[in-house]
Amino acid sequence: MPTLSPRDLVERLSWRYATKKFDPAKKIPPDVWAALEQSLLLSPSSFGLQPWAFIVVNDRATREKLFAASWNQPQILAASHLVVFAIRKNLKAADAEKLIDRIVEVRNVPRESLEGYKGMMTGFLGNPPAGFRIDDWSARQLYIALGTFLTSCAALGVDACPMEGIQPADYDRILGLAKQGLGAVCVATAGYRAADDGYASLAKVRYPAEQIVQRV
Amino acid sequence: MPTLSPRDLVERLSWRYATKKFDPAKKIPPDVWAALEQSLLLSPSSFGLQPWAFIVVNDRATREKLFAASWNQPQILAASHLVVFAIRKNLKAADAEKLIDRIVEVRNVPRESLEGYKGMMTGFLGNPPAGFRIDDWSARQLYIALGTFLTSCAALGVDACPMEGIQPADYDRILGLAKQGLGAVCVATAGYRAADDGYASLAKVRYPAEQIVQRV
Numbered sequence: 001m002p003t004l005s006p007r008d009l010v011e012r013l014s015w016r017y018a019t020k021k022f023d024p025a026k027k028i029p030p031d032v033w034a035a036l037e038q039s040l041l042l043s044p045s046s047f048g049l050q051p052w053a054f055i056v057v058n059d060r061a062t063r064e065k066l067f068a069a070s071w072n073q074p075q076i077l078a079a080s081h082l083v084v085f086a087i088r089k090n091l092k093a094a095d096a097e098k099l100i101d102r103i104v105e106v107r108n109v110p111r112e113s114l115e116g117y118k119g120m121m122t123g124f125l126g127n128p129p130a131g132f133r134i135d136d137w138s139a140r141q142l143y144i145a146l147g148t149f150l151t152s153c154a155a156l157g158v159d160a161c162p163m164e165g166i167q168p169a170d171y172d173r174i175l176g177l178a179k180q181g182l183g184a185v186c187v188a189t190a191g192y193r194a195a196d197d198g199y200a201s202l203a204k205v206r207y208p209a210e211q212i213v214q215r216v
Numbered sequence: 217m218p219t220l221s222p223r224d225l226v227e228r229l230s231w232r233y234a235t236k237k238f239d240p241a242k243k244i245p246p247d248v249w250a251a252l253e254q255s256l257l258l259s260p261s262s263f264g265l266q267p268w269a270f271i272v273v274n275d276r277a278t279r280e281k282l283f284a285a286s287w288n289q290p291q292i293l294a295a296s297h298l299v300v301f302a303i304r305k306n307l308k309a310a311d312a313e314k315l316i317d318r319i320v321e322v323r324n325v326p327r328e329s330l331e332g333y334k335g336m337m338t339g340f341l342g343n344p345p346a347g348f349r350i351d352d353w354s355a356r357q358l359y360i361a362l363g364t365f366l367t368s369c370a371a372l373g374v375d376a377c378p379m380e381g382i383q384p385a386d387y388d389r390i391l392g393l394a395k396q397g398l399g400a401v402c403v404a405t406a407g408y409r410a411a412d413d414g415y416a417s418l419a420k421v422r423y424p425a426e427q428i429v430q431r432v
Contacts, residue, residue, distance in 0.1 A: 002224040003373040006251030011218065013258040013368070035222030037429055041422050042229040044366060046380050048421055055430045062432050099421070106421045136352045140359045144378075147363020150260060152229070155371055157219040162360075164262050175432065205264055205315070205322045206257050213253055214271045216278050216391060 004155065014204065016154040019161045019189070021197035022078040028191060032156055033081060036190065039152035040083070043145035047121050049099055051091050051138040052145060053182050055084040055175055062174065069170035070187070075161050080191030084171060085146055086182040087138040096121035139185050146188060153190055160190040220371065230420065232370040235377045235405070237413035238294040244407060248372055249297060252406065255368035256299070259361035263337050265315055267307050267354040268361060269398050271300040271391055278390065285386035286403070291377050296407030300387060301362055302398040303354040312337035355401050362404060369406055376406040 004012065028036070040054050057063055058081070066084075067076040076082060088095070100118050104111050128134060146162055153160040164186045171177065171184035193200050206212075220228065244252070256270045273279055274297075282300075283292040292298060304311070316334050320327050344350060362378055369376040380402045387393065387400035409416050422428075 002220065002227065004218065004220060004371045006247050006372060008218040009251050009368055009371055010254045010258070013255055013364075016258075016260075018260060031222050035225050037425070038226045039229055039367075041425055041428060042226070042232070042420070043363065044232075044234065044378060046378075050423055050428065053428055053430060055432060057432045059432050102423060103421050106419050133352070136349070136355075139352075140356055143356045143359035144363040144366070147259065147360040147365075148229075148367045149363075150360070151255075151364045151367035151371075152225055155220045155225055155367075156222060162260055162262075175430075203322050204258070205319050207266055207318060209253070209257055212257060212266065212269055214269060214391075216271060216273045216275050 012154045013151070016150065016160070017199060017202075017204065019075065019159040019191075019193045019197060020199045021194040022075060022080065022159065022189065022191040023194040024078045026080060026192035028080045028158060032158060035156065036149065036152055036158065039148050040145055043148040045141040045144060046137075047096075047099070049091065049095060049121070049141070051088045051095070052142050053086045053088065053180075054145075055086060055177070057082045057084065057175075065174045066166075066171065069167045069174060070163065071165050073163060073165060075163065075189040076187070078191070079161070079189035082187060082189050083149070084175065084184050085142050085186050085188065086177055086184045087135060087142055089135055089138070089181050089183045091125055091134050091138055093122040093126045096125055135183070142185055146186065149188055158190055159193045160188055163187040163189065228370045229367070232366065232376070233415060233418075233420065235291065235375040235407070235409050235413060236415045237410040238291060238296065238375065238405065238407040239410040240294045242296060242408035244296045244374060248374060251372065252365065252368055252374065255364050256361055259364040261357040261360060262353075263312075263315070265307065265311060265337070265357070267304045267311070268358050269302045269304065269396070270361075271302060271393070273298045273300065273391075281390045282387065285383045285390060286379065287381050289379060289381060291379065291405040292403070294407070295377070295405035298403060298405050299365070300391065300400050301358050301402050301404065302393055302400045303351060303358055305351055305354075305397050305399045307341055307350050307354055309338040309342045312341055351399070358401055362402065365404055374406055375409045376404055379403040379405065
């Protein structure tokens with residue numbers, strides 16, 4: 001069973017940084033990109049609800065529109081690949097039903113065996129805790145996928161840059177997301193760092209471990 | 217540079233599942249756990265603000281209290297390791313100042329060179345977009361760390377289970393988080409699956425790729 005060693009994992013995660021300048025000539029090979037798409041699909045989510053969509057934008061004209069909707073950040077154009085992370089908005093009990101349908105299909109189990117599970121989901125989605133906003137909760141799930149994707153990139157030796165600095169309403173319009181019930185939240189660009197990206201050699205800034213990790 | 221192959225990555229992520237039954241006799245070796253803690257510390261966050269703390273709970277009596285505050289989910293007691301993911305609440309401009317201090321310290325750069333960066337952060341934290349709730353945004357960042365941690369576990373061959381089904385206010389009280397300005401959001405348990413965890417052999421339920429990934 002191929003795994004990374006603990007030392008290799010830390011080496012990979014230390015190598016990772018938010019790439020500011022990609023080499024536009026270097027493209028992610030198809031087999032590598034296919035695995036990164038799988039990392040998105042296989043990402044965990046609460047209840048397994050997968051309240052998301054991922055839009056991979058290769059079309060140059062669309063990239064240019066998104067560039068303008070992203071404060072002209074150069075990664076949008078220069079990166080080999082760009083993926084928009086979107087939530088499925090206004091998740092509701094019907095989404096729980098849909099997941100139950102899929103479980104029955106994939107696992108070939110009787111629907112009745114999933115009644116308790118369905119009840120937990122519909123109870124949560126139909127009557128969330130006070131102050132809870134479902135779209136915010138879906139966005140949290142989306143960020144699990146973002147973490148999964150960025151870590152997967154690092155494990156494969158692919159550079160990436162997560163980007164929140166986008167204008168979501170413009171993204172929704174440009175990509176036709178609103179009419180699908182989707183809402184763009186953030187972006188990840190991926191590819192290979194330019195040789196002269198000065199950010200690559202900067203020391204990683206983290207607070208001391210003793211300020212972040214507590215032991216009980 | 218040690219990396220996973222694309223095939224190995226997909227194999228690792230397919231092997232991963234939300235472990236329901238851990239083998240309580242199997243403990244994560246110290247060097248492996250140290251790497252997983254590093255994955256938390258090295259996790260990306262917006263602006264690099266690291267609006268979080270991670271509480272590793274080994275103490276048995278505390279675990280029993282958390283068990284009661286987690287709907288008696290057995291992973292809380294049976295897993296080798298338990299880490300509570302908490303946000304730093306009410307992030308504000310002072311947190312941007314603190315990060316600037318740390319950048320100056322780690323990179324030995326003049327403070328003046330970071331004025332623009334500081335302005336972006338203080339502008340965002342002091343005057344967030346309409347409808348934005350800072351604690352929700354911090355929780356999103358925390359879920360990047362959750363995704364990083366779960367993917368790192370998979371890469372190392374460690375089983376894990378992310379858990380949102382906790383009573384955060386009880387967690388805050390039991391762990392003394394509120395007085396530190398922290399708030400528990402979710403938990404990850406980690407260890408090794410029990411030989412008889414039936415969930416391990418169930419087919420992974422995902423929607424078809426064409427329903428989740430769009431191409432433009």
